[in-house]
Amino acid sequence: xxxxxxxxxxxxxxxxxxxxxxxxxxxxxxxxxxxxxxxxxxxxxxxxxxxxxxxxxxxxxxxxxxxxxxxxxxxxxxxxxxxxxxxxxxxxxxxxxxxxxxxxxxxxxxxxxxxxxxxxxxxxxxxxxxxxxxxxxxxxxxxxxxxxxxxxxxxxxxxxxxxxxxxxxxxxxxxxxxxxxxxxxxxxxxxxxxxxxxxxxxxxxxxxxxxxxxxxxxxxxxxxxxxxxxxxxxxxxxxxxxxxxxxxxxxxxxxxxxxxxxxxxxxxxxxxxxxxxxxxxxxxxxxxxxxxxxxxxxxxxxxxxxxxxxxxxxxxxxxxxxxxxxxxxxxxxxxx
Ligand code: NAD
Ligand code: TYD
Numbered sequence: 001x002x003x004x005x006x007x008x009x010x011x012x013x014x015x016x017x018x019x020x021x022x023x024x025x026x027x028x029x030x031x032x033x034x035x036x037x038x039x040x041x042x043x044x045x046x047x048x049x050x051x052x053x054x055x056x057x058x059x060x061x062x063x064x065x066x067x068x069x070x071x072x073x074x075x076x077x078x079x080x081x082x083x084x085x086x087x088x089x090x091x092x093x094x095x096x097x098x099x100x101x102x103x104x105x106x107x108x109x110x111x112x113x114x115x116x117x118x119x120x121x122x123x124x125x126x127x128x129x130x131x132x133x134x135x136x137x138x139x140x141x142x143x144x145x146x147x148x149x150x151x152x153x154x155x156x157x158x159x160x161x162x163x164x165x166x167x168x169x170x171x172x173x174x175x176x177x178x179x180x181x182x183x184x185x186x187x188x189x190x191x192x193x194x195x196x197x198x199x200x201x202x203x204x205x206x207x208x209x210x211x212x213x214x215x216x217x218x219x220x221x222x223x224x225x226x227x228x229x230x231x232x233x234x235x236x237x238x239x240x241x242x243x244x245x246x247x248x249x250x251x252x253x254x255x256x257x258x259x260x261x262x263x264x265x266x267x268x269x270x271x272x273x274x275x276x277x278x279x280x281x282x283x284x285x286x287x288x289x290x291x292x293x294x295x296x297x298x299x300x301x302x303x304x305x306x307x308x309x310x311x312x313x314x315x316x317x318x319x320x321x322x323x324x325x326x327x328x329x330x331x332x333x334x335x336x
Pocket of ligand 2: 087188191207208212213214249273
């Protein structure tokens with residue numbers, strides 16, 4: 001049993017990871033989260049009374065606050081999810097991305113070193129590698145060439161983790177994963193946005209020609225990958241995780257409409273995202289060979305289960321879509 005500080009555990013992937021560890025291991029979890037628009041303690045309502053779970057509200061970029069959290073909780077491991085995570089928001093304003101993703105990561109690295117943390121697992125993204133043409137895959141040796149303010153801030157954080165390994169001899173592992181989908185994803189990202197809009201008979205805004213390709217992975221497969229990287233990864237190494245499920249956006253949107261029984265007349269082509277990466281595809285052979293990891297969900301079964309989850313949890317996404325989300329939606333899609 002270890003004491004694990006999970007940052008961003010109230011967000012989409014972090015909450016799935018916290019639940020997986022509470023129900024499937026004997027680790028003690030301290031969930032550290034600032035509860036931004038994307039953080040929601042409702043995501044963990046079913047496990048919040050677990051005796052191995054503690055929630056702490058805090059901002060990872062606040063060095064004095066983090067000093068207190070590390071001194072009080074003395075974690076043995078850190079698994080770092082907390083981030084500003086949405087490309088479109090980073091196009092509107094990148095400030096919070098630099099603050100949380102770059103400075104926040106450095107604050108956590110400094111506190112981890114000062115308090116003798118045994119391993120720091122940094123959760124990163126395939127987007128740091130940039131964009132692919134029609135062929136090829138990202139490997140761990142692909143040069144870092146991020147294109148958006150979001151991916152550039154994540155690349156900045158990856159490089160600070162690399163520096164902590166090489167300069168300070170810290171034991172860090174970096175995971176880079178492709179696009180996740182599944183329960184509790186905030187409905188600003190493609191799949192939950194399209195499911196929620198379709199269920200409410202709203203238009204489905206497809207950027208550009210709809211032919212951009214993402215490699216989709218179910219969040220449970222990503223969480224399993226982070227867990228095995230935490231347990232068995234080699235210090236200083238990077239591990240790619242992908243779902244072997246490359247799909248064009250338009251295919252995904254049409255599949256969602258079919259699953260919810262709505263017509264394709266809801267699709268609306270809108271102005272493309274500036275700097276829109278064309279294609280992502282992951283080579284996960286290193287994780288398969290060295291960590292024994294393999295994704296369990298196919299895209300078809302995972303998407304069906306996800307649509308069912310959003311159908312059964314309408315109250316959850318209706319609540320998160322009210323308030324501040326409305327203002328963002330108007331700013332992002334109002335003029336397109
Ligand atoms: P999310 O936006 O759903 O959750 C982010 C969480 O971080 C929220 O709970 C938020 O409150 C918290 N947070 C934000 N700023 C904070 C701060 N300053 N201090 C403390 N907490 C803060 O994001 P997600 O989709 O769950 O992504 C989690 C991580 O996984 C991110 O690092 C992201 O870059 C990475 N990732 C995401 C995907 C994906 O498809 N969603 C793919 C690969 C990697
Ligand atoms: P997104 O879920 O924002 O993830 P990322 O940009 O990090 O890959 O978007 C996935 C793809 O869907 C991306 O190619 C942009 C596209 N997209 C749309 O076409 N319409 C939308 O409203 C959104 C949010 C995304």
